[in-house]
Amino acid sequence: MTDFSYKPTLTGELVVLRPLGEQDFPMMKAAMDDPEVAKLTGSHGTISDEKALEWLRTRKDQPDRLDLAIVDKASGEAVGEVVLNEYDPDNRSCNFRILIGPAGRNRGLGTEATRLIVGYGIERLGLHRISLGVYAFNPRAQRAYEKAGFVVEGRLRDELYWDGEWVDSIVMSVLETEWPVSSPM
């Protein structure tokens, strides 16, 4: 079985996932500066360029998580990131998250990137469960996750306070016993 210290390159029809690094700073900065990304990821604060660079520089050295850049095969450009984190070795579980900047959205890239990293997590890293949280005001993300095989398992009430309103977070997961899921509906 592979472990998290090995950082793979995963190739699909629309995207290539490859290790995230310092070269992704301009793309990640542009994505994080996008107000839609800030809202949909519930990011209240900002981080300095120095901290962001240090974060990117150290992703390849992490022994317990996987951070991959999403490269749009049509343009050859990185458009976002996809992550398995919060690894729990005793229970063989991880959290999943994804972020795509404006240039990459609504073309199926997010769905394919999700399927690729979830498949790697289950088939190569031996994960039993991968879960995520998605805010109730983000039906596009919920749809992409459903197409990739995640199912809704619950709701965390009022988890986010955004623009004067409380927003629920929907918990979704996929289990190794359900994988691989059939092709998108």
Ligand SMILES: CC(C)(COP(=O)(O)OP(=O)(O)OC[C@H]1O[C@@H](n2cnc3c(N)ncnc32)[C@H](O)[C@@H]1OP(=O)(O)O)[C@@H](O)C(=O)NCCC(=O)NCCS
């Ligand atoms: C969420 C995200 C990863 C999805 O990736 P994507 O490449 O844009 O999505 P896809 O094109 O693969 O799939 C989107 C699906 O949602 C559907 N959709 C789009 N807007 C929708 C809406 N308002 N309501 C319901 N469905 C919607 C699309 O039609 C498509 O489904 P279909 O293929 O059945 O037609 C990406 O948009 C993103 O990163 N957004 C900004 C940050 C974010 O939301 N991160 C996730 C936080 S949990």
